[in-house]
Amino acid sequence: MTSNALYAVIMAGGSGTRFWPASRIARPKQFLPISGGLTMIEETFRRLDGLVPPERVFVVTAESQAALVAECLPELPADNILAEPCARNTAPCVAWAAHEIARRDPNAIQVVLPADHVIQPADAFRKTLEAAAAAAVEGGLFTFGVEPDHPATGYGYIKTSAQLGLSLGEPVYAVDRFVEKPNLAKAEEFLSEGGFYWNAGIFVWSTKSILAALAKYTPELDAGIRRIVAGGSDLAVEYAALPSDPIDIAIMERSDDVRLLPITYSWNDVGSWQALAEISPKDANGNAAVLGPAGKLIALDAKNNLVYAEGERVVALVGVEGLAVVQTETATLVCPLDRAQDVKAVVDELKASGINFL
């Protein structure tokens, strides 16, 4: 790949509240050490080790989080942080980064990936990434699809058609269509029919291919980003005027040139405390503990709980089962893991009461 250097675009603009109280407006999930000692964004950055050097990594994030990104990724050049003045969904992120990379290296291959997924083992992921990058030199828009191990209703699906061949030994499929999050019956159908993958939101393409697709499918967005990258216009004004769309809808679902590489190893977008419990290592009683360096869990007659505690804290559980117990400096959450989605209601209540715990 001497003439086709691989660049990475890490999308770190999320502001979700599904990990309240650990995630706050000021520190969303990608900046939390949710899956181990490192923050998720640093895990994502390290996952590229050996394939993409720091100077070829771009991070698109919210202006308010640019300093956090720099803190989490000290090797990242400051110019490689693209700070969005406002959130406009993922298509503008992708477009902005694509044009920035084009300016530096019009022959670059780009991988676009969210900052807050857990993917293991990293080696296997790098193998898929190398295969996609090699294939992308010839054109096409590549997406990663996760081989489903259960009829999940929380993810969008991608239906593949024919296998097109192999790239560096990895199978590459043609994509038939993108499917919205299904209900359980639909999801079960997908699994028994076969050829369906979870949409992982990870993309690989050549700079030429993505620029062509942007110009073709979202000309308004493309023109706005071109003005921004050219400089001279007011970023805040220009960005706010961009159409706000996810990249899937703006491009992927419209293009007839999309191809899929399967992820056959462990992938999780860690969408809730329950998801975190599922992917975390557990003790003999099924308790998972995500703790600060001097933190400690004492579990007496307690089973299948998830404890998340920041700083030098001890959490003692006695005789409880299946709970999420989350402890930060100023807030505590106790909730059955199978009701983790109700954290949203807590956040809504906090918003309504106007108190400052968000």
Added chain:
Amino acid sequence: MTSNALYAVIMAGGSGTRFWPASRIARPKQFLPISGGLTMIEETFRRLDGLVPPERVFVVTAESQAALVAECLPELPADNILAEPCARNTAPCVAWAAHEIARRDPNAIQVVLPADHVIQPADAFRKTLEAAAAAAVEGGLFTFGVEPDHPATGYGYIKTSAQLGLSLGEPVYAVDRFVEKPNLAKAEEFLSEGGFYWNAGIFVWSTKSILAALAKYTPELDAGIRRIVAGGSDLAVEYAALPSDPIDIAIMERSDDVRLLPITYSWNDVGSWQALAEISPKDANGNAAVLGPAGKLIALDAKNNLVYAEGERVVALVGVEGLAVVQTETATLVCPLDRAQDVKAVVDELKASGINFL
């Protein structure tokens, strides 16, 4: 009572761990705002308002807690804090305070009371106290007995015999015997038999009566305290050599001159998180919250829980029932209320692991 001023002895030497993690070795229960905005020791002090002025209140506490006492009770003269160099149970507390008060006022009436009980209403308590103080002028050792409303197995009982008369309208009973904490069958027998009261550990006597009882029933303790009060000896050495006994065993169970005044209103020694839940005000769903001034509880579909949180913290409970959720700066406890006694096991485990959360 012009010639018989009322003095108070607040026993604040406790070092229990039943309120871990709120109570620590460095800050036991009596220094916590466990039953409202005030610390328990300050509540106890305020309960004497109008009957005992600050200069006639003595507090016996551990040397390590003397500063905390002074902080909680700024009106208390520094000389009125008797700081024990080591814990020797309650008989030495009582004896030391009795002799100190004797030095100042040999005609004083003394009330001895623990720093960590909740008694409501305070008016009713003061009425019982006045009645006991008036009766004590004529001699005798008076104890307060709580009229049981259920067959509790966690308290010692006192069996009364004949009613001796009234003091300021309050009945005074002769005491037949003291009974150890019973099992449930025994406790049920007591209630159906009648004449049994819970031992509240609150005593009233004249200085003359208690000094006579000390000399008669615990001469060794009495001699040691006389040497301490006379000065000139080494307090730490002298105190460590005192016999370590509860006042009940050292004197009350031996004396044939003990009388009882009933407490017919609300009394609780708040011996556990469960006891605190019982006495705390609750919302419509039975949730009790003991919070710092800017603290907040958010309870969604949560019932009959107790939340205790220090400082400016929010605690969110979703879909849980009957739990104690305790949050301090460095520790969290989640435990069903009916297993609150198992907190002891957590403390034991912390001790065994040698980590600094006690």
